[in-house]
Amino acid sequence: MKKITWSGLLCLSILISSCSFFEQDNYAAPDVTLEGEVVDVLTGDRVLTDQGSEGIRVRLTELSWGDNVEPNPDFYCMQDGSFRNSKLFAGNYHITVDGPFIPLLRKDASGKELADESLVMDLSGSQKVKFEVQPFLRVEWVGEPTVQNGKVTAKVKVTRAVTPADFKAKVEPMGNYTDDLLQVTDVQFFVSYSSTVGYRARDERWSSELIYAGSTFEPLLGQTITLVSKEEIPEGRTVFVRAAARINFDTPTGTGTRRWNYNQAKEVLIK
């Protein structure tokens, strides 16, 4: 009986084995590292963003596969405007970023390509890339945030980082242009326990927003705007605050996602 069992098991193990059992996987692990940053072409400063699908999207398309390729899964910049992917296969890539700046890849209404400032390059080893873009807005702190009764008050200044003329020159050929696209629609004040504060990591109890209809923000450009958080933050806690503003233009066009330009996060002690 025992013999039958054993021989049965032996037969089974022979049956289910195959030659590839003894071979090593013949494909090398992805070992290419791509590091990049997105900077303002005028100042050289990084374009700050939020780490999430409302931030700066990085899209890689591996052209080595031929014409009919789909992009790799998208990933997003870190909040300081840089990105890093250390698990790429070597190959020829089209690299593009979409965010709160003039689109790199621009097409007209009939789908004809007007310009493509994306990078097309061979990737191998470890590589660094830099995208110089024209952000829509610049958000800057004015002084330090203050705390009173558990509420944070901060002052910011919003200016255009791209002139309306420049914007029009590049966006108008894409079709359906109106001057409304340039209007600043809202200024957000994000508050969170996390240093990665932003749209995705905001605490809804405290974060606030100022909404501007039509062109009402126009006279406020370059002026100091006061932002106050909502409700009371418990005493003794440390929170991080950040402001962001956006214009009435979605990127990439057709997604309906209007992305914000951010300023640097600040740490605030509630006392």
Next chain:
Amino acid sequence: MKRLLIILALAGTASLHSCVDLDITPKNIVTDNDLLNTPAGMDIYLARVYSMMPFEDFKYMGEWGFEYNGWLNSIGIEGTGEAVNRDGITTSFRGERTPYWGRAFETIRDANHIIENLPNYKDAFSEELYNHYLGEAYYIRATVFYTMAKRFGGVPLVTTLIQYPGTAEEMEVPRASEEETWDQVLTDFDQAASLLMPKSPKKGYANKFVALAFKSEAMLYAGSVAKYNQTVSGRLTGLGRKTGVRVIGFADDTWQDASKRYFTEAYKAAREVMKDGGYALYKKKWSATDKEAQYQNMVDMFSDLSSTENIYVKEYINPTSTHAFDAYNLPFTFRAPLSSGTCPTLDFIELFDGFDRYPDGSIRVTTGDNNASGNYIMYDSAADFFKNAEPRLRAYVIFPDDQFRGKQMEIRGGIYTGETPIKPLFSNYSYNSADTRYQNLDIYSKAPKSLYLSPREGNRQEIVDYNGNPMTAAGAEGPFYDNAEATNTGLYLRKWLNPSPNAEPGEGKSSQPFVLMRYAEVLLNAAEAAVELQLAGAATPDGSNLLQVASDAVNEIRERAGATKLTGTITADVTGRNIVRKERRKELAFEHKAKWDIRRWRVNHYEGRDGFWGENRDKNKFSNNENYRFRGIYPFFSTEEGKYFYDARFQWIASKTFGYTPVDYYWEIPGGEVAKSEVIDQQPNR
């Protein structure tokens, strides 16, 4: 001996040869000759095609797509606001687990096969029947194209039988533009309507008015998309990367004409059903003066197969073809094996007549200006709160203390033992504080305790002594804060559920029919198309007074529902349009219609969300700039007064949030289909 054997063997082998070719049709393969030349054969052919039709009924789940099984079936939980439940299937309608793509083309092929091959058997049928079968094929194709178009925009228009195997050029069909796709839907529905018989030759078959009714629904979708795409930031249109075809949205110079054309077709089709179809609203038990009769009438109409309102019905038969809607959606004490899969929300019942309101239009529960101020209004019984509620609402939703299957539904959130008058339990009812729940309140968790709640049923119920009698904190039907298998919102669904106390419990025991198309929708299609045409300044397609038709349709439905009728005629503005939209939200709730309506109105993403409910409601009350959520209405018992009060709070049990962005108005084409084809485009905005 041996030699003899060999010779015999050789002779035997040789004699087995024959010179006749084996060129006869195998008897065990069914061919066109067997199927397409008798009505019985056509029955078999069409029955198989019909079994794979994309019907959204008891065997369809928004989150999962067409998987043709009824597992966990719930209705209205796809972020429509009609209902919520405890599971992950309660999520926005942003795509389907099984995308309707590959299977769609199989069904289209089945339809094309009839269109191309039935003419060979024309003589086998009477002309009327022959035309009807052809009409069925067009109707099937129209339905499939329509089902795909509302999901993806432009799709490959396969209108011929593609020979397989073949070259890539012969077999690959790129996506057509969205406008061409809707035009194809229109053509196919028109073909179907002109060929089909006015009355179905057999139960379950389509007919002329089925095609027209669905045509009006489809054209309403097309017209709305053409028009309301323009309201979305970025205009929601784009050209395919591989083909340069406008696979989603409409061109800047065609959308207005297209929208008017589609609304006109929707109106014409609906009017034809109204004039010649012979359908009428179901009013068997209805009485103008008796609210109880109006309620009972609307409960009965969904299971009455002889209803004059039914245009197209998916029937089930016990025990061979059944579903399990009861098993997943009955109130908690009827659990078999699950329960309360569809919990209607407070936001939904706010659409209906018969409640006291705050100045902003929301349902009143306190004496103040909103539900965070004033004192709670006390009711002698939990049912008193609903005593003036619209009969239609009562037919759709089970209220606390109402009757179901001969049993009183004891729904109670908890017991309050503090002094009266009672101030609102929470200091803050805003969206941001939705995650603070009753069990987090100090009056529940700390001494002295004045609020009693139950984590679970049975011996986990907290007991309060009331006038010497023990009383459980939560009702027998919940809600229980640690067991989301009872109601999550304080309400249960009544519509579609078998009301008989003798119904056999369990999965696969239900056989109620699902009404896929009924006359009330045709009236509402006509009304909406009429208002949209008037808004666009288009001429009336048939000489009728558009706004009068719209007003009459709404009034007819309101009268049957026991709702307050319009005081004047509907006006050609957004207010008038919203009257029709809101009526649609109410009448067609829990019928897999609302999730398409909020999609075609483009009111699901944040910027458009004010219009989410068909009427205008401030989105910031139920949404932040990303997600949205819905509220329940929870009855509490006050031992001091022996009365009930209600609290309006965001979903307390198994709290769900929903998200939606403009990208979701056109779903992703399955990645594999795009990757393997040289011509199939992904959505340009993805």
